[in-house]
Amino acid sequence: AMNDIGDYIGSNIEISWLPNLDDLMKGYARNFRPGIGGPPVNVALAIEVASIDHISEVNMEYTMTVFLHQSWRDDRLSYNHTNETLGLDSRFVDKLWLPDTFIVNAKSAWFHDVTVENKLIRLQPDGVILYSIRITSTVACDMDLSKYPMDEQECMLDLESYGYSSEDIVYHWSENQEEIHGLDKLQLAQFTITNYQFTTEMMNFKSAGQFPRLSLHFHLRRNRGVYIIQSYVPSILLVAMSWVSFWISQSAVPARVSLGITTVLTMTTLMVSARSSLPRASAIKALDVYFWICYVFVFAALVEYAFAHFNADYMKKQKNKIKARRQSGEVNVKNAIVLFSLSIAGVNQELAISNRQHRIPRSLPGSYGTIEIETGETKHQQIMKLDKKSGLKSLFKPIDADTIDIYARAVFPAAFAAVNVIYWVAYTM
Secondary structure, three states: OOOOHHHHHOOOOOOOOOOOHHHHHOOOOOOOOOOOOOOOEEEEEEEEEEEEEEEEOOOOEEEEEEEEEEEEEOHHHOOOOOOOOEEEOHHHHHHOOOOOEEEOOEEEEEEOOOOOOOEEEEEOOOOEEEEEEEEEEEEEOOOOOOOOOOOEEEEEEEEEEOOOOOOOEEEEEOOOHHHHOOHHHOOOOOEEEEEEEEEEEEEEEOOOEEEEEEEEEEEEEEOOHHHHHHHHHHHHHHHHHHHHHHHOOOOOHHHHHHHHHHHHHHHHHHHHHHHOOOOOOOOOOHHHHHHHHHHHHHHHHHHHHHHHHHHHHHHHHHHHHHHHHHHHHHHHHHHHHHHHHHHHOOOOOOOEOOOOOOOOOOOOOOOOOOOOOEOOOOHHHHHHHHHHHHHHHHHOOOOOHHHHHHHHHHHHHHHHHHHHHHHHHHHHO
16 A cells, blocks of 8 residues: 555656645545535546447346546646646545546446556646546346337436535536547447437436436447348248148148148247247237247148148038939839839839938829829928028038138238238338
8 A cells, every 4th residue: 555645656756847746635635525615526527438248138238348537627636837747547546536426227337457457547737637447337228129129229328426416516528528439330249329319417316416417328229130030031931831731732631730730830939939038028029929920820821721621521521422312312213113013013002211311202104103202201391401401501612622722822922921011011110
């Protein structure tokens, strides 16, 4: 530890313009601000952004390294026998009064000390002090992810006096702040800085008074290219892959079912992996909407095959029923011929045939009149029953499975393209 300023500058140093720091520091009280009891100290702040290292959507934060420059006037340290500015290192900082500036929205922060403490003090003859320090801080940033990954975020870096109110300290941005901020030179992996501004406001606290606050606002636009490659293009390809089943034969059941299930499961895996890097928030994001759109189309392609297969199976059963009815009709005709033969032989009796529970009138011409096969229903009941069945069939007429596939080949791509147009217009305009 230094006992006096002489230990710092060296006891045998002889430079004509060097001020006598021991004389300057006599009676200096570092615990009191300059001009205590008088007007507030004007502190000029300037921020030079060295890097923005990490922006986290999960924790709603970003990490920034800055050079914080503070300048104020302390008449107690003025000297008039030279116009030279005296540059001092970090060991002299502990002997001076410093503004108690802190980062309001910081979660954590630390100083750099390799190879020495990254601090700088410059003392001008008129007592103006320039204090520069390098800080890395993890800062909170509230983000609205409803349009993710087409979102734009606004993050802030708020600087304020921790203990001095506006009666003791007044902050303002340095005149050269617009020239040294360094934001134009930054290259971020996931974002582009589109705009920035420096603001000043007065914060009112009922118990402590008014505190000046300086804020750096910078607007970030997310770079969409990586998300298009990693999320959107694979989703589109999966949806297009599900359409391949429309060109596969209906009889190839294993091929179509396995293709549909594979695309559904792959889409599910893609959704889960994409959400793992995002906070578990209740807000629905734009990427979630697109994933669900693709999931619905992939699942609909699988349902389309189930519907087409059901129709194919239904039509096959109907054909078998028609064939069976024709065969049954031929048997009834043969039975009628036998009965007609019996009537010619003199057998006069009535026979009831109820093998299919519907009446099939058969009229055979002959010299002995007409023979009808009774089924227990009148002709009027038969006509009403047939009309009812024909009406239901016309209402629920099955569609050929191949026709369903042909329609699907056109409807699915057209619908997907239309939904994409609506989606991109809604989230990018």
